[in-house]
Amino acid sequence: MFIIMLGTAGSGKTSLTKVYSEWLRNQGYNVAIVNLDPGAKVVPYSPDFDIRNLFTVEELMVKYGLGPNGAFMKASDMILEYSDKILSHSVFTKPEYEFVIIDTPGQMEVFVYRKSGHYFISKLKKLGPTVGVFIVDGETMSTPIDLVVAWTTSILIQLRLDISVVPIVNKADLIKNVETVKLIVEDIDSFKGLIMKSKEGLISETAMYLASIVKEFSQSMRPVIVSAKTSKGIEELHYLIHEAFCVCGDLS
Numbered sequence: 137m138f139i140i141m142l143g144t145a146g147s148g149k150t151s152l153t154k155v156y157s158e159w160l161r162n163q164g165y166n167v168a169i170v171n172l173d174p175g176a177k178v179v180p181y182s183p184d185f186d187i188r189n190l191f192t193v194e195e196l197m198v199k200y201g202l203g204p205n206g207a208f209m210k211a212s213d214m215i216l217e218y219s220d221k222i223l224s225h226s227v228f229t230k231p232e233y234e235f236v237i238i239d240t241p242g243q244m245e246v247f248v249y250r251k252s253g254h255y256f257i258s259k260l261k262k263l264g265p266t267v268g269v270f271i272v273d274g275e276t277m278s279t280p281i282d283l284v285v286a287w288t289t290s291i292l293i294q295l296r297l298d299i300s301v302v303p304i305v306n307k308a309d310l311i312k313n314v315e316t317v318k319l320i321v322e323d324i325d326s327f328k329g330l331i332m333k334s335k336e337g338l339i340s341e342t343a344m345y346l347a348s349i350v351k352e353f354s355q356s357m358r359p360v361i362v363s364a365k366t367s368k369g370i371e372e373l374h375y376l377i378h379e380a381f382c383v384c385g386d387l388s
């Protein structure tokens with residue numbers, strides 16, 4: 137099974153890749169780790185496949201005279217170009233791996249919104265069941281509207297990448313109001329009440345409408361709030377991924 141870590145820059149994709157892979161290995165699973173971020177300076181795990189062996193953002197900046205954003209776009213296009221080569225690596229083809237965790241580029245948009253992510257995942261899906269984890273940065277969630285936007289983004293990514301995507305919140309150790317975060321999954325009507333209290337007019341109406349869409353289409357079957365720092369919630373993350381995997385078939 138392939139698990140793709142997605143999320144905005146700094147949300148914790150790399151940190152959770154490390155913590156979740158360690159947790160799985162402690163449970164006795166055979167796990168491989170893939171680093172697909174050519175811009176990473178250091179990663180806290182030992183990757184079984186590392187895109188940086190093919191190219192790095194820094195090399196592309198020098199070679200093509202690009203700034204950091206241009207080099208990230210070039211890198212994204214190169215992931216697409218190299219897709220077949222990358223996916224022929226044993227880490228993707230070896231049936232012994234029960235879980236292959238894929239850490240994606242720091243800046244989510246280069247993977248999600250350019251062609252490379254969609255193309256790469258369309259090929260990956262042919263090799264085995266694939267689930268995306270959309271990591272929401274708990275530190276930046278201060279209002280109910282922030283949460284609706286994050287959950288809606290997760291649905292958009294699901295549409296864009298054409299895989300089941302589960303939203304989870306990271307940095308539990310920094311979240312002040314955990315109960316509000318849980319509400320978006322557990323009780324959307326009470327959550328809508330919070331939206332109404334926090335805003336009025338068109339913004340509130342838009343957020344309420346999006347909350348209804350979240351209720352209908354989100355893959356969040358349970359609220360999962362984790363911390364890559366303290367390892368809290370990793371077991372719940374595992375069960376959520378497992379559930380998403382079980383309903384994968386319903387999506388296609």
Ligand SMILES: Nc1nc2c(ncn2[C@@H]2O[C@H](COP(=O)(O)OP(=O)(O)O)[C@@H](O)[C@H]2O)c(=O)[nH]1
Nearest residue numbers: 145146147148149150151242307308363364365
């Ligand atoms: N307090 C706290 N910091 C975290 C947590 N997860 C990640 N971080 C920090 O957030 C920053 C970005 O994390 P990283 O895993 O590199 O994010 P990525 O860009 O999505 O790969 C780093 O400084 C991490 O140490 C967490 O659960 N709690």
Ligand SMILES: [Mg+2]
Nearest residue numbers: 149150173242
């Ligand atoms: Mg990272």
